Amino acid sequence: MIRFALSRLAQVLFTIWAITVLVFALSHATGSPLDTLLPDDATPEQIAALTSRLGLDQPYHIQYLRFLGSALQGDFGDSLRWRGEPALGLVLDRLPATLSLGGLAVLISLAVALPLGVVAATRKDSWIDLLARAIALLGQAIPAFWLGIVLIWVFAVWLQWLPTSGQGGLRHMILPAIAIAWFQIAALVRLTRSAMLDVLDTEYVKLARIKGLAESRVVWKHAFVNAASVPLTYFGILAGSVLTGSIVVETVFSWPGTGWLAIEAIRGRDFPVIQAVVLFFAVIFLAANYLVDLLYAWLDPRVRHG
Amino acid sequence: MTERTGRLRKAAALVLGATLALGITAPAALAERLVIVMDPPSAETNRFWETSGDLALGPAMQTLVGNDPRTGEFDNSGLAESWEHNEDFTRWTFRLHPEARFHQDWGPVTTADVVHSYDLHTGEDSILTGINLLRGAELEVQDEHTITFVLPEPRPNFLFAHGGRGIMVIYSKAQYEAEGIEGYDRRPAGTGHFEFASRSIGEGVVFSAVSDHWSGTDATVSELAIRYVSEPSTKLAMLRAREAQIVALPRELQPEAVDAGFAIVSSTNPAMQTAFMFNNLYPPDVDGHNPDLPWLDVRIREAINRSIDREVLMEVLYDGRADTLVRFMMDPLNEGYAPELAERFEAAYGYDPDRARALLAEAGYPDAFADPVIPIVSTTLGGNPEFPVMAELLQVFMDEVGLQTELREMDWGTLGGMARARTAYVLRPMRNAPIRPTEVGLRVFFSSHGRPINFYEHETVEALLAEMATTIDAQARDELGRAAFTHLFEDYSDIPIAAVAYEIAVDPDRVAGWDFPGATAIGLSHWHLIDLVE
Numbered sequence: 001m002i003r004f005a006l007s008r009l010a011q012v013l014f015t016i017w018a019i020t021v022l023v024f025a026l027s028h029a030t031g032s033p034l035d036t037l038l039p040d041d042a043t044p045e046q047i048a049a050l051t052s053r054l055g056l057d058q059p060y061h062i063q064y065l066r067f068l069g070s071a072l073q074g075d076f077g078d079s080l081r082w083r084g085e086p087a088l089g090l091v092l093d094r095l096p097a098t099l100s101l102g103g104l105a106v107l108i109s110l111a112v113a114l115p116l117g118v119v120a121a122t123r124k125d126s127w128i129d130l131l132a133r134a135i136a137l138l139g140q141a142i143p144a145f146w147l148g149i150v151l152i153w154v155f156a157v158w159l160q161w162l163p164t165s166g167q168g169g170l171r172h173m174i175l176p177a178i179a180i181a182w183f184q185i186a187a188l189v190r191l192t193r194s195a196m197l198d199v200l201d202t203e204y205v206k207l208a209r210i211k212g213l214a215e216s217r218v219v220w221k222h223a224f225v226n227a228a229s230v231p232l233t234y235f236g237i238l239a240g241s242v243l244t245g246s247i248v249v250e251t252v253f254s255w256p257g258t259g260w261l262a263i264e265a266i267r268g269r270d271f272p273v274i275q276a277v278v279l280f281f282a283v284i285f286l287a288a289n290y291l292v293d294l295l296y297a298w299l300d301p302r303v304r305h306g
Numbered sequence: 307m308t309e310r311t312g313r314l315r316k317a318a319a320l321v322l323g324a325t326l327a328l329g330i331t332a333p334a335a336l337a338e339r340l341v342i343v344m345d346p347p348s349a350e351t352n353r354f355w356e357t358s359g360d361l362a363l364g365p366a367m368q369t370l371v372g373n374d375p376r377t378g379e380f381d382n383s384g385l386a387e388s389w390e391h392n393e394d395f396t397r398w399t400f401r402l403h404p405e406a407r408f409h410q411d412w413g414p415v416t417t418a419d420v421v422h423s424y425d426l427h428t429g430e431d432s433i434l435t436g437i438n439l440l441r442g443a444e445l446e447v448q449d450e451h452t453i454t455f456v457l458p459e460p461r462p463n464f465l466f467a468h469g470g471r472g473i474m475v476i477y478s479k480a481q482y483e484a485e486g487i488e489g490y491d492r493r494p495a496g497t498g499h500f501e502f503a504s505r506s507i508g509e510g511v512v513f514s515a516v517s518d519h520w521s522g523t524d525a526t527v528s529e530l531a532i533r534y535v536s537e538p539s540t541k542l543a544m545l546r547a548r549e550a551q552i553v554a555l556p557r558e559l560q561p562e563a564v565d566a567g568f569a570i571v572s573s574t575n576p577a578m579q580t581a582f583m584f585n586n587l588y589p590p591d592v593d594g595h596n597p598d599l600p601w602l603d604v605r606i607r608e609a610i611n612r613s614i615d616r617e618v619l620m621e622v623l624y625d626g627r628a629d630t631l632v633r634f635m636m637d638p639l640n641e642g643y644a645p646e647l648a649e650r651f652e653a654a655y656g657y658d659p660d661r662a663r664a665l666l667a668e669a670g671y672p673d674a675f676a677d678p679v680i681p682i683v684s685t686t687l688g689g690n691p692e693f694p695v696m697a698e699l700l701q702v703f704m705d706e707v708g709l710q711t712e713l714r715e716m717d718w719g720t721l722g723g724m725a726r727a728r729t730a731y732v733l734r735p736m737r738n739a740p741i742r743p744t745e746v747g748l749r750v751f752f753s754s755h756g757r758p759i760n761f762y763e764h765e766t767v768e769a770l771l772a773e774m775a776t777t778i779d780a781q782a783r784d785e786l787g788r789a790a791f792t793h794l795f796e797d798y799s800d801i802p803i804a805a806v807a808y809e810i811a812v813d814p815d816r817v818a819g820w821d822f823p824g825a826t827a828i829g830l831s832h833w834h835l836i837d838l839v840e
Contacts, residue, residue, distance in 0.1 A: 035719035035726070036348070039358035039435035040736075040759060041750040046437065047726065047758075049430045082507060083351035084491040093507065149539050157546045164543045165535065166509060254535045256508025264508070268348070269719060 001297065004304040008293050012286050016279075020071065023278045024064050032056065033080050033269040054080070067275065076276040080268065087272035090261060091280050097167060098250075098257030102242030104177040109184035109238070114231065116185075117192025121200060122219055132189050139186020148179040148252035165254040176253040180246050184238055188231050195230035199223045240285070338528035340816070340836065341550040343541050344828070345688040346534035350507060352494045353487070354475050355427040359435040361472060361826060365513040365530055365833040366409070366496035369472035370400055370420070371465050375832045378575040378639065378823030380465050383521070385415055385476055385497060394778045395460040400468075402451040405520045409501035410493070412478040417453040421445050422479035435827075436746060439467040440474055460778050463743035470825030471740050499525045499834035510534045513833075525834035538691065545811055552820075552836075554829070555811040556691040557625050563811040570809050571817075572627070577808035577824025578739035580690070581634040582682075582700060582801040583751075585730045587762040592754075594728030598676040601733070605669040606709075607798035610680075610733075611655045612662035613707040614801065619699060623692045624804060631802035633791050635738055635747035641780075642744045642787015647795050654795070655802075662707040672710055679710045683734040687718045689829065693735045696803065700733070725759040733801070736761075740825050744787040745774055752794060761800065766793050815839060 034050055051057050055066065070077060076087035120132035155175060156164040163172050199205060200223050208218045250260040258277065265273035297304035347360040354361060361367065372383030382388060386400040406415040427434060428441045439461060446454040457464065467473050478495045485492070493502055497520070500513035510533040515525040533550065535541050542559045544550040546566055555563055560570055584607055588595040600606050616630050632648045672678030682704075684697035694715075701711045714732060724730035738747060750756040753771050754763050767790050774786040794800075808829030812820070818837040822830055 031720055031723055035723035037358070038433055038722070040722060040725075041435055041756065042358075042433065042726075042759070043438055044758065046433055050433060053431060081349050083349060083353050083356045084487070085507070090507070149537075149543075152540060152543045156549075157543050160547060164547050164549055165540050166533065167506075252537050252540060254509070254533070254537070254540060256506075260508055264346070267717070 001304055004297050005294060008290060012290050015286055016283060019279065019282045020068055021064070023275050023282075024067055027269075027271050027274045028060070028063075030266065031269055033271055036267070036269045037080060071275070071279060076279075077272040079265075079270055079273050081265065081270040081273070087270075087276035088280065090273055091258060091276050094256060094258045094261045097255060098259065099242065101173055101176055101250075101255060101257060102180065102246075104173050105180035105184065106235075106238055106242055108177055108181040109188055112181070113185045113188030114192055117189045117231070118196055118219060118224055120189065120193045121196030122215075124197065129193075132193060136186045136190040136193075139182050139189075142182065143248075144179055144183060144246065145248045145252050147182055148176065148249055151175045151179055152252070165252075167255060172255075176246075176249050176255055179249045179253070180241075184241075187234060191231045191234055192227065195227035196223060199227040338526075338838075339531065340527050340529070340552060340838075341531045341533055341544075342830075343533045343535050343544055343550045343553040344830075345554060346508075346536055347828070348688065350505070350534075352490050352502070352505070355429065355432040355434055358433055359471070359473060359827045361475065361828060362511060362532070363475070363494065363496065363502065364498070364826060364828065364831055365500035365532075366498045366502045367475040367477075367494070368497045369470070369475050370402075370468040373470040373823050373825040373831065375821040375823055375835055376574050378470075378825045380469050384468070386468070389465070391464070395462045395464065396457045397454055398457070398461075398464050399448070399452065399454040402453075403520065404451050406497055407520050408478045408481070408495040408497055409516060410481075410495045412481045412495040415476060415497055416450045417447045418450075419476055419479045420453050421447065422482060423474055423476045426477060427474045434473045436467065436471070436473055436742070436750075439464065439746065459775065462778065462780075462783065463746055466743050466746065470823065470831055471742075471827060499523070500530055503529075508534065515834075519834075523834060525836070526838050527833075527836055530833060545813065548813060551813040551816045553811045554689075555809075557623070557627075557809070558691070558695075560625060560809065560811060567814070568811050569814045569817075571812050571820050572807040572809050573822055573824025573829060575639070575807070575823050575825070576629065576637070576741065576805040577829045578689075578737050578806045579631050579634055579637075579741060580692075580696070580735065580737050580803045580806060581631065582696070582733050582803065583634075583736045583761045584800060585725070585732055585734060585761055586728065587764075587799060589763060589765075592763055594758075596731055599731055600671065600675045600678055600680055603669050603675075604798055605665045606671060608654075609662040609665040609669075609671075609707065610704060610709065611798055611801055612658045612665065613703045613709065614700065615657040615703065616655075616803070617657070619696070619803060622699060623696055624806060627809070628804040628806045631805045633795055634736070634800050634802050635742065635744065635751065636791045637741045637744075637805075640741070640744045640787075641784050642789075642791055643784075644788045644791050644795075647791065650795070655798075659707050666708055671708070679712050680704065681712045681714045681732040683721060683732045684713050684715045685718050685721055685735065687735075687737070689739065690735070690737055696735055700801075722759070728758050736800075739829070740827060744791075745771070745783075748787070748790055752790070752799065762794070764793070764797065766790075 033054060034047060038046060038050060055063055074088060079085045079087050079090055082090060116132050120129040123129055152164050152175060155162045162175055166172055205218060205223050208222050247259040247263045250257045262277045265277060347362045349357040349360065351357060352363060369384050370386040372381050374381045385402055385406050387403045389398060389400045391398045402415055408415060424445055442458045444456040446456060448454060476497065477490065481489050481495045496502060499516055499519050501516050503512040503514045505511045510531060513530045515528045517524060538556045538559055541553050541555055542563060545553045545563055545568055564570060584601040586594050586596055586599060620626055620628050620630060632651050636643060682697050682701050684694045687693060697713060701713055704711050721730060721734060749771055751760055752762045752767055753760060754768060770786050770790045774783055777783050777786060808824040816839055818839045820836045822832045825831060
């Protein structure tokens with residue numbers, strides 16, 4: 001088990017190193033921060049001073065090694081756009097906003113999609129099944145930014161039930177959470193419905209019905225529990241999106257989470273923040289996967305023995 | 307049961323009383339709080355000198371020199387009550403308002419604060435626009451309230467560095483010594499009619515009004531919440547939902563706001579000039595010269611200008627609320643204004659597709675050109691949402707007369723990088739906001755002094771500017787500026803488009819008016835003059 005854990009750890013560390021190279025190369029490939037920081041009429045002296053201050057006059061390998069050395073200590077430097085703010089601190093500060101919004105979106109999508117998918121499967125070709133299929137189709141066809149704007153106009157401007165944008169409590173989270181959840185609902189409804197249709201057609205479900213069990217017990221206890229593995233697999237992808245935030249929805253609703261931070265940092269070529277955002281999420285994802293691998297190996301000896 | 311009912315009645319009465327109290331007091335409190343929605347600034351920071359010049363702290367921080375809210379002319383509404391210069395503009399002496407005080411009890415404004423602020427703004431980490439106007443001075447402190455800037459050469463436009471455009475705002479030295487730079491990051495003490503209350507990254511800044519302001523006038527608004535919103539439809543929704551009372555709305559959405567009963571308030575003077583520039587108009591021996599650029603031929607430049615129906619441009623881009631620009635960088639309020647160019651404009655630049663086609667034929671376009679395709683840049687810049695449409699319209703007009711064009715989308719930063727490398731072989735949009743003094747604008751964009759990003763170099767303009775740099779006589783300077791503008795006009799050095807006021811959409815139920823001259827980089831200023839509906 002220890003050998004397995006060490007082997008997997010080595011793979012994780014190699015992957016993180018590869019990501020540092022990629023993120024360094026890609027952020028530099030987007031252009032120079034000088035282009036966005038300096039005014040149009042910057043003097044040659046200002047250009048030279050900023051180039052030197054940011055270390056951009058050093059060879060790439062020196063810049064990379066400096067970046068790597070600092071990153072290992074959790075120091076990505078100060079943001080170029082949000083002066084005076086450490087890059088990693090900015091990411092951590094934005095995280096609660098994204099997590100709360102994403103968490104609510106997942107709750108909404110689970111609360112809507114699972115029952116709807118199950119009912120649609122049990123009443124195949126009924127009006128509710130047609131509704132579920134329409135939602136699945138529309139959910140994947142409607143762009144999130146368009147839906148976000150429509151939600152704002154209907155619920156904030158015309159009905160004036162909810163605020164248009166910004167942060168400030170649960171009321172501010174409802175519309176952006178629905179905009180994020182809409183796509184998730186579509187995917188989950190489709191997956192739940194098809195998984196349920198498969199399970200409802202199996203012999204043990206038929207047997208349960210023949211034995212005279214109540215339909216609700218057959219559906220929810222016997223069928224759904226077995227069908228749930230399919231939407232649960234998709235839940236992993238949902239969790240990822242919760243963590244990284246939705247760039248489009250956060251921009252439309254002026255919700256400064258990590259998605260917003262990432263896009264603003266890219267726009268401003270804020271290398272320290274871009275690198276901090278990407279590496280932070282990469283480390284989180286890799287750590288989670290590493291733990292899952294260890295759990296698998298602990299539960300199933302066949303995994304650790306190859 | 308009776309006791310319980312009594313308790314319930316008491317509770318209900320309390321709730322009702324509280325509700326009524328809120329109902330009575332809430333509108334009064336709301337009436338004094340305004341939400342202003344703007345584009346996010348290029349840098350969110352309290353360190354002004356580490357921005358390119360976006361004074362997002364305008365309500366709280368002041369410069370030495372103010373601007374008249376109606377005319378835009380320099381006045382003593384800033385921290386200096388008066389100033390004078392010697393004959394050759396190398397010594398500028400400012401006398402501070404003795405009663406001016408910093409917020410948060412950081413004491414009176416003295417010349418020590420001016421010296422401290424000068425050091426901050428001219429240090430190595432300063433990336434401010436136009437910094438050359440400020441750098442190189444020696445500061446002579448006469449007394450607590452009098453200071454002289456001794457300049458290495460005549461700088462007749464020195465006030466521009468200290469006015470609304472302001473590349474030097476005054477920070478408190480006492481706060482810096484007590485709290486360090488972190489003090490400024492947390493809560494910088496300014497001297498304006500509002501004091502900095504808080505900043506939420508990505509959301510905005512909140513300012514609270516200063517009571518008994520040292521200037522003797524107080525703001526009518528008790529709290530200003532500036533919200534940063536980048537999505538235009540969200541901005542409009544905030545206005546329509548009455549969440550915001552003042553919104554910097556793109557022009558294409560303004561008619562919708564007006565139809566819904568909102569009002570448009572404009573700056574009292576043009577706040578910006580827009581143009582399309584012919585990049586790299588350099589002589590053959592200058593780095594960046596590219597002999598294949600079709601627009602090196604003046605006939606092509608004239609043909610392009612002739613192909614454009616500016617009336618349509620004004621209508622589509624600015625809803626008819628802009629003036630056709632005669633010459634980029636030339637302004638009636640500044641040196642070198644040549645009114646005769648306005649009279650000649652129609653004859654020289656007026657829409658004439660036949661003349662454009664004839665010029666192209668005369669130039670042998672396209673066969674005589676190695677690379678006849680003209681790339682037009684479509685880009686976005688905060689405050690100029692019209693640039694992409696401008697590029698598309700330009701392409702339509704140019705195609706119409708037979709010019710071969712190609713639209714290239716790129717972000718402003720990439721364009722800046724190409725310009726700095728002197729390889730921006732494109733037609734690109736440009737703005738002049740706020741409108742720079744003549745000599746500053748000409749030096750930066752139309753002479754070799756502006757390298758690496760200058761658009762144009764020509765010996766005539768170089769000579770005129772060299773003479774202007776050593777000329778202190780106002781009339782002579784005016785003539786030199788006029789000659790330079792005339793040369794650029796006749797050489798079709800660019801494609802002037804519009805002189806535009808800064809416009810905001812306001813809720814007329816809450817905001818009765820606002821006089822601001824459009825003299826700052828962000829367009830807005832004079833926050834204390836926001837006039838609320840009684």
